[in-house]
Amino acid sequence: MSKLITRRSVMAAGAAGAIGTIATLPISMVRLAFAGxxxxxxxxxxxxxxxxxxxxxxFVRNWDQGLKRAVAEANLIKPESDFVMFxxxxxxxxxxxxxxxxxxxxxxxxxxxxxxxGEHDYYLDLGEYWGKLYGAHWYSxxxxxxxxxxxxxxxxxxxxxxRRWPTPERRMAEMAGLDNxxxxxxxxxxxxxxxxxxxxxxxxHDTPIVVFSHSPLQKIYKGWNFWTDDAEEVQALLAPFDSxxxxxxxxxxxxxxxxxxxSFNSVMATAWPWPYPQSYAQAESHLPVLTVPMNRGxxxxxxxxxxxxxxxxHSGRVAAHYQLWDNPARTVAFDPKQGRxxxxxxxxxxxxxxxxxHY
Amino acid sequence: MVGKRNAAxxxxxxxxxxxxxxxxxxxxxxxxxxxxxxNPQSAEKIALGExxxxxxxxxxxxxxxxxxxxxxxKAFTDGPRKTSRGIGGQFGTRNAPTVVNSAYFSTLxxxxxxxxxxxxxxxxxxxxIEMGLASHEPVLKIVREDPAYVEAFQKAFGVAGAGVxxxxxxxxxxxxxxxxxxxxxxxxxxxxKGETFAIGEAAKRGFEVFVGQGRCVSCHVIEQDQxxxxxxxFHNIGVGINKIQAEVPRLAAEFLKAKAxxxxxxxxxxxxxxxxxxxxxAVTASFDEIGAFKTSTLRNISVTGPYMHDGxxxxxxxxxxxxxxxxxxxxxxSVNPYLSGGIRPLELSEKQIDDLVAFMETLTSAQYAQxxxxxxxxx
Numbered sequence: 186m187s188k189l190i191t192r193r194s195v196m197a198a199g200a201a202g203a204i205g206t207i208a209t210l211p212i213s214m215v216r217l218a219f220a221g222x223x224x225x226x227x228x229x230x231x232x233x234x235x236x237x238x239x240x241x242x243x244f245v246r247n248w249d250q251g252l253k254r255a256v257a258e259a260n261l262i263k264p265e266s267d268f269v270m271f272x273x274x275x276x277x278x279x280x281x282x283x284x285x286x287x288x289x290x291x292x293x294x295x296x297x298x299x300x301x302x303g304e305h306d307y308y309l310d311l312g313e314y315w316g317k318l319y320g321a322h323w324y325s326x327x328x329x330x331x332x333x334x335x336x337x338x339x340x341x342x343x344x345x346x347x348r349r350w351p352t353p354e355r356r357m358a359e360m361a362g363l364d365n366x367x368x369x370x371x372x373x374x375x376x377x378x379x380x381x382x383x384x385x386x387x388x389x390h391d392t393p394i395v396v397f398s399h400s401p402l403q404k405i406y407k408g409w410n411f412w413t414d415d416a417e418e419v420q421a422l423l424a425p426f427d428s429x430x431x432x433x434x435x436x437x438x439x440x441x442x443x444x445x446x447x448s449f450n451s452v453m454a455t456a457w458p459w460p461y462p463q464s465y466a467q468a469e470s471h472l473p474v475l476t477v478p479m480n481r482g483x484x485x486x487x488x489x490x491x492x493x494x495x496x497x498x499h500s501g502r503v504a505a506h507y508q509l510w511d512n513p514a515r516t517v518a519f520d521p522k523q524g525r526x527x528x529x530x531x532x533x534x535x536x537x538x539x540x541x542x543h544y
Numbered sequence: 545m546v547g548k549r550n551a552a553x554x555x556x557x558x559x560x561x562x563x564x565x566x567x568x569x570x571x572x573x574x575x576x577x578x579x580x581x582x583n584p585q586s587a588e589k590i591a592l593g594e595x596x597x598x599x600x601x602x603x604x605x606x607x608x609x610x611x612x613x614x615x616x617x618k619a620f621t622d623g624p625r626k627t628s629r630g631i632g633g634q635f636g637t638r639n640a641p642t643v644v645n646s647a648y649f650s651t652l653x654x655x656x657x658x659x660x661x662x663x664x665x666x667x668x669x670x671x672x673i674e675m676g677l678a679s680h681e682p683v684l685k686i687v688r689e690d691p692a693y694v695e696a697f698q699k700a701f702g703v704a705g706a707g708v709x710x711x712x713x714x715x716x717x718x719x720x721x722x723x724x725x726x727x728x729x730x731x732x733x734x735x736x737k738g739e740t741f742a743i744g745e746a747a748k749r750g751f752e753v754f755v756g757q758g759r760c761v762s763c764h765v766i767e768q769d770q771x772x773x774x775x776x777x778f779h780n781i782g783v784g785i786n787k788i789q790a791e792v793p794r795l796a797a798e799f800l801k802a803k804a805x806x807x808x809x810x811x812x813x814x815x816x817x818x819x820x821x822x823x824x825x826a827v828t829a830s831f832d833e834i835g836a837f838k839t840s841t842l843r844n845i846s847v848t849g850p851y852m853h854d855g856x857x858x859x860x861x862x863x864x865x866x867x868x869x870x871x872x873x874x875x876x877x878s879v880n881p882y883l884s885g886g887i888r889p890l891e892l893s894e895k896q897i898d899d900l901v902a903f904m905e906t907l908t909s910a911q912y913a914q915x916x917x918x919x920x921x922x923x
Contacts, residue, residue: 488885
């Protein structure tokens, strides 16, 4: 359940963790540590809306409602967050109509908006129209002492992109399927890695770095492109920095990880959830055919397992506060003692909710 | 589901009564009445509660009692009023929900701001729109001095004089309310007892819509051996909030500021219609509950109109049409962005709508079938 978030409650959430079993950096210490160097700030992260045109002015209502709700709630945050990131896959099939419709919904955001490019925005016209709306496919900016980098991590090899498919529509459709064996692994690519090397060469190693990508800059599950093929090479460019945080969309679920100095946090989709890859098995289904309908219409809450997040980098590390509709809010924050992100409520094995094991 | 977990937690603090009053089994279609461990039912307490419930002296000008808005002959509502009328002819912002079967609610009031019947009973007395007392002192003065009450409190609780407290008053009222239980409707006899002809063909088709395409049962719950027709949860279904959606950022901020400064939720939600429309958000400050109100039970629904927290929908047909449009009624600019995830257009035909209404009309228990709540009824 998403509580109204105030700066104070965000800090309280961090401080509460310090009292519990999870040690986090107390807020007062954060302030001391960075006094005079950097102001506390939060930004909003909305991702994976998959706005989908049915026909003409008709769009999938469920996806529209998810994005509209995130935008409306993000506008209620007091004090206003410093900026909003949209994490990619604004559209489902990269169409102008979809991007325009999504952009119109996003235009109601009061804070400044910046965007990450997702594969669903890209593979129809290779990001041309998206670029007209939101500018460069990769870029960087600095905010209150933190260096932010936005990458286009959903590029694949030239043969797949330019030669394999008869039409752009077919190319887009092939890339739009999560578990389509005709897909191709994502990568950042040599050109962008060179740009990143150059970009980071001007940044002090003690400056906190936050990288936004659409696909995870780590290898999780190739079959669903929860994957970036040149992840190790990108990670190597980030290795010299004291504090690096990667935030990615695409996976529609909460993930967090630590590789060396790099903390990884995923964000939720506003459209629909994906299952965890480990729960996926391509085994034959032996479910009996239903002859008696269940005593309910359908899985009821369309917003279940979707949401958005408020993120702070008070400690130079990311604390992601997940606003989960129809579910209790969760916070995944960097724990300096363990040197990795932890879930403030559920990290302790006794506090975990076991997965459903029967149906 | 969250709702079920909450219900289980709640029930663990209660003992389950063997009967609605004393020794009587619950009517067909209802589970045992949950009763708090510190307020067991007794005949004396129930009789005292009934007297308190109907006493108009607990208001600023001795004109309003609980039964003014929860009238016995109106299925414990004040239909056909849209919103309730309190002291000095003032109208509040909310429609009086029936007390009947409220014993099964895990929270009280449309926004759930009271956790029990006991807690709920004290608030209207001191709300300036409802019964208008400045404090509960006048109530205590009456129950400590009126000879009939002196005797009744002595019998029910073994207390007298200054020993009579507001807690005793609350417990007695709640005990009485726990006896207002009604099941054994035509639906119950058809569904739980297998009486084929207890309901008509249209109602049977309506039941299929209720549990299928209409998706009603997801919140208005029917279980295997009983049916409360509520999930005891809160949902934004687009009533009231649709009209004020553009003002929510300002209203929410102003309300939270006033609440933080010590303002009473009870008073602000009943005096300002726009604040009222913020729903459960006023209680929890949760984004998820902006414009959300408690799922009403559907038992006796055809005699407890008009409908919704603001009484804005006059007939059951209007209600079904609101849901059929995906949470929108004539006059609403669009659905609000905070709309609950379960609310979406249903694409029911006119016939299905009629059938659904016919089904809901089978949920009325015999003792309330003649409730005097229709337009033109004495108010």
